[in-house]
Amino acid sequence: MLRSMYSGVSGMKGFQTKLDVIGNNIANVNTVGFKAGRVMFKDILSQTTGGVTAPQPGTKGGVNAKQVGLGVQVGSIDTMHMAGSAQTTNNPTDLRIDGDGFFVVKLDDNQQVPYLTRAGDFHIDAERNLVTSDGLLVCDENGTPITLQSNTVSFSISNDGSIIETDDTGQANVNVRIGVAKVANPEGLEKLGGNLYRTTLNADNRPDLGGGGWVANDSTLGSGAIISGQLEMSNVDLTSEFTEMIVAQRGFQANSRIITTSDEVLQEVVNLKR
Numbered sequence: 001m002l003r004s005m006y007s008g009v010s011g012m013k014g015f016q017t018k019l020d021v022i023g024n025n026i027a028n029v030n031t032v033g034f035k036a037g038r039v040m041f042k043d044i045l046s047q048t049t050g051g052v053t054a055p056q057p058g059t060k061g062g063v064n065a066k067q068v069g070l071g072v073q074v075g076s077i078d079t080m081h082m083a084g085s086a087q088t089t090n091n092p093t094d095l096r097i098d099g100d101g102f103f104v105v106k107l108d109d110n111q112q113v114p115y116l117t118r119a120g121d122f123h124i125d126a127e128r129n130l131v132t133s134d135g136l137l138v139c140d141e142n143g144t145p146i147t148l149q150s151n152t153v154s155f156s157i158s159n160d161g162s163i164i165e166t167d168d169t170g171q172a173n174v175n176v177r178i179g180v181a182k183v184a185n186p187e188g189l190e191k192l193g194g195n196l197y198r199t200t201l202n203a204d205n206r207p208d209l210g211g212g213g214w215v216a217n218d219s220t221l222g223s224g225a226i227i228s229g230q231l232e233m234s235n236v237d238l239t240s241e242f243t244e245m246i247v248a249q250r251g252f253q254a255n256s257r258i259i260t261t262s263d264e265v266l267q268e269v270v271n272l273k274r
Contacts, residue, residue, distance in 0.1 A: 003047070003068060005262035010071030011255030014041055017074050018248040025236045026245075033118035033195050034234040035079050036241075042075035081186040084235035086227070092156060093130070095120035096232045097216075099224015101180035102197065104214055105136040109145055113208050116181060118232055119195035124148065130163075130178075134194055141179040142212040149175060159225040161216035179214035180223045 018039040028034040050066030086096055097103070102116035115136065122138055125131050130138040130146040137145035141161070148155065152165040161178035183189065188203035199209060217225040 002262065002266075003070060005259055005266075007069065007071035008255040008258030008262065010044065010073060011258070012252055014039075014072045014074055015248045015252040015255065017077075019245065019252070021077060022241055022245050022248060025241050026238065029234055029236045029238060031119075031195070031234050032121055032231050033084070034236065035081050035084075035118070036234070036236045038078050038080060040075045040078065041072050044070040044073050046070060079187050079189070079191070080235065082235050084233040087231045087233050088229060089231055090229045092228055093122045093124065094229060094231050095122060095157065095178070096227045096230040097180060097224040098227050099180075099217075099222060100186070101182045101214075101216065101221075101223035102186075104139040104143065104179040104181050104209075105132055105196070106139055106143075106145060107136060109137070113199065114139055114143060114181075115192065116183070116189065116197040116199070117195050120226075121231055128152070132195075136196075139179050139214075140176045141214045141216075143179065143214070144176075146176050146178065149173075157226060157228040159217050159227070161226045178216060178226060179212075180216035180226065181209050181214040182221055182223045183209070 021037045021039050025036045028036075046067040046069045048065055048067050050063075052065045053063035055062035081100070083098075095103070097118065097120070102118060103120060104114045105117055106114045117132065119132070121133055122130055123133065125135070128148040128150065130148070132138065140146050146163070148163070149165055149167065151167040151169075153168050155163055155165045157163055157178065161180060162174045163176050163178065164172055164174055166172050183199060183204040185203050188200050189197035190200050190203075192198050199207075214223070215221065216223055
């Protein structure tokens with residue numbers, strides 16, 4: 001008799017998690033490089049109240065099993081890595097990856113396994129390092145932090161990540177290329193906050209992402225070209241999020257009604273003997 005109540009409780013917990021994910025998506029609708037999440041449900045193991053009977057040819061037919069479901073649970077919380085829309089800023093250090101790759105960043109030069117990010121709002125600090133908004137060092141194709149030459153007066157960034165530096169004599173040189181890494185399973189990356197991802201055992205079978213060779217605009221790897229002067233915006237679709245929010249709210253209400261109805265049934269049982 002109480003199975004329906006516990007099923008309703010599991011449903012409320014599941015839809016609460018879904019509302020949490022939707023709320024986070026909507027909160028990050030303007031976060032550069034943010035990837036929306038989604039919640040997928042699966043049923044809990046059903047209780048079998050009657051077994052299966054095999055058919056007996058010429059005598060009687062078979063009987064199906066009798067099973068009662070025990071509720072729902074969260075099957076997965078996926079990160080959707082579809083590309084977000086492009087925003088033109090005309091700032092040369094604002095970069096967007098037109099593909100499936102990630103920028104490679106480090107806290108310091110001693111960090112072995114770098115972090116990954118899709119947020120390309122970079123800056124030049126006082127030491128002429130290319131850094132993120134939080135001060136993390138942007139790395140080249142070999143994992144070395146990028147530093148502009150001391151005599152560089154201007155620079156531009158090409159599609160393959162090459163930083164074309166013009167020195168005080170007017171000479172243009174390419175000394176470094178921005179690294180763009182690609183993982184086998186982007187959904188397996190772990191979110192760290194601050195638009196950062198950390199590789200996991202299910203994201204790529206290379207613990208250090210290969211230790212280098214992170215080339216942008218590589219047609220073989222499919223890492224994607226770098227577009228200077230643009231940023232990748234969040235891929236959150238407000239229309240879908242509000243629709244899912246309504247569905248989650250109604251699901252939460254319906255499961256609460258299940259609990260209320262189960263409570264009324266229990267009250268009737270208690271009041272049978274007066």
